Amino acid sequence: MPAHWFFVSYSPVPPPGGTGVGRPAADKNVKEFYADLTRAVVNLGGPLTPPGVGYLDADRDDPAAVRALNRCRAFVPLITPRYFADPYCGRQWTAFARRAHRGTLVPALWTPVATTARPVRVDLDLPVPARPGAPLHVDDEALDGYARGGLYGLRQHSDHPEYYDQCVGRIAQGIVQAALGTPEPAPDEVEFTDLEDVPDAFAATSWHPLGIAVLAPDIHHLPAGRSDIKYGPEPRDWQPYSDGYGTALAERTAELARNVGFAPQIRTYDEAEPVFLGHRQTRSPWVLILDPWVLHDPEAVRRLREFDARDLPWVTVLTPIADDPQTRQARPDLDALLKSALPRRLSRGRAIQRGAILGLDNSEAFSSRFMELANSAAHHYLNRDRLRSSTTKSSAPADRRHVDSQGDQEAPS
Template identity: 70%
Template sequence: MYENRSAGRVRDKAPYFFLSYAPAPDPGDAADGARPAADKNVKEFHTDLTRAVAGLSGSLTPSALGYLDAADRGGPAMARALQSSHCFVPLITRRYFTDVYCGRQWTAFVNRARRGTLVPALWTPVPTTARPLPVDLDLPVPGRPVTPMPVHDKALDRYAKGGLYGLRQYPEHPEYYDQCVRRLAQCIVQAARRAPRPVPDDAEFADLDVPDAFATSSWHPLGIAVLAPDVDHLPPDRGDTKYGNEPRDWQPFSDGLSSPLAQRTAELARNLGFAPEIRTYDEAEAVFLGQREATSPWVLIIDPWILHDRTVADRLRAFDARDLPWVTVLTPMADDPQTRQSRDRLDALLRSTLPRRLSTGRAIQRGAVAGIDNSEAFNSRFLELADGAAQQYLNRVPLPSSTTSPSASTDSQGDQEAQP
């Protein structure tokens, strides 16, 4: 994997960044084993980013500042650039996490002896469950003492929803794309200024005989907790047609499907790439109250009828008082006549028990807590909110993509050169 060479020349010729990219196969290329060329849009982005880095760094040789991985995948030029580059810029797409070369490049860079910096760039949207390892896909921000390049709030929103590719297709405000590129360049220049210099006995990669960082990752775990009565513990006068022998048997919707809601929710979770585990609220409560460490995001499904039990309502208020963005709450409203007639009373119970959940967060989150009236709406809410809970959970994990270097917090000379 490695070969020892003198690294004296690396200090002068090291690229500021290595742009790691998963090219799409060319369906019109009949040659067996032919390497796909880089996408035209990606080439143009690489040029734009290189020019921005050159402008912020004051370099007179912009062509040597950024290496685009495409034509020489796995070859010696790629290995030299990967070993010497100060920053690794993965251009994130769904395909990126299924590309074996990208996975090997990631492994080689994060495990090389001389520390570098990961600066992820979102090209197209990627659901949380399509990311086999934690990756922060917000637009990077340089560390102190640098003042971040200004980026319009709408540009940040469009970057999060459509990535850089989406910004390129937005002609009404071309400055949004430019702002995001300059912010990325600012982070790259700062990291390069802070990077340690190579020493003479540094090793260079001779090949990519390393594991694929994405190949060994498993599905994301997801807890699904159910808070509902069973047939032996129903509120007074509540009909038993929606219930079974345990809370997990609850089925609020009459849509022709006989399986319990929790089981069907687990099937939706598997379709999203989750590994779901169904629990009752009693089994999950220790996690929700901070008495046991959370090892996954959670979805809590509540039958509002159970809130007639004051003890249960008090326990749920304790849950509501905690800030748990990695737990999403869904409240299905059963479609039987008794539930429809009692809707006002059930709404009042929800408001008194879950005031925090009903007054904070996004509108879709508040609406899911307030009540979901049919299985189609439940499925739609779950698909969006489960992914959001997973991202919130991953945000709790320290990520290797920070653009700051703890060993260089006092080195501000280069930082000032990255300022606008």
């Protein structure tokens, strides 16, 4: 059988409540994209297109997957934040890159991934065919939509379905050009039979560190009258959402961080405060997870005001709102406490940051905002780090002290 022209590598999202046994199936949207891409490749390839032109890696237990990866002309990773946290996808990436016979990497952006969350160098723009090929037309609005929301965003939210079709067509064009420019591998050509023996290209050694600080009461230090149902022996045991996961929010936040390429470390606010106040140099961006109930303590309000007074764009704040009846009843008072403790961030931050501070009512909203704001904090941290590095190399010691004191100037977080 002729080699597949393209192999789609994909990391599925586990169902709620755990991954269960084996690997989850590719979802409906991914399967529909694969069908759309296959049709576009066949239309462009015409009579040269072989039967079985593509392969969707929707079942890793299928022995045909390894053979397809061995022999395909183009490797099409369907890029998501989760993709770079999936060791199996990392091994596929390595296996394809190390093949003796040539092949072409044609990435397809499914959902946006921040630069800081990419452990390997990969161009996520739409492919442009090499000369003398002329690129298929793609509207500027389609290019913008692809960059901002990926193919999934174009499928779900665009009022112009042709934008999605244009982007799929350009990816198909990259595949066809790669296929026609790559020799047919030998029928028995197999370079690897077990991906478990192949290194993960996305190994965690290249991940970016992320601090996760928790400011919440423990079960022994609750405000007067506060129910203890959401708390445990330590602040990191706080579990504001009753959504069946059974794990503390800090641990679930760390899992989210790993899914987008961060190496998280969980700390209490007491442990993180010297970094926030400039007494110790930061070595990572941070996310502060805040329980507004802790602000019934005037000392906690004072400390948070001191934090708020500093320009820290590399620290983002998220306030989960517990879903118990007592919290719902106390919401107006909790909102007032938040506004009192974080006036600067609530007056000068971006709308998305202000919304995250004023409250995230469920785990889905929290997860979504965490993904966006953790990446934003990482960008600010990397920009700050580059500025400090370039300035300290070119400045005298007296100037260096001045730069250090100004390194956290506001860039809206």
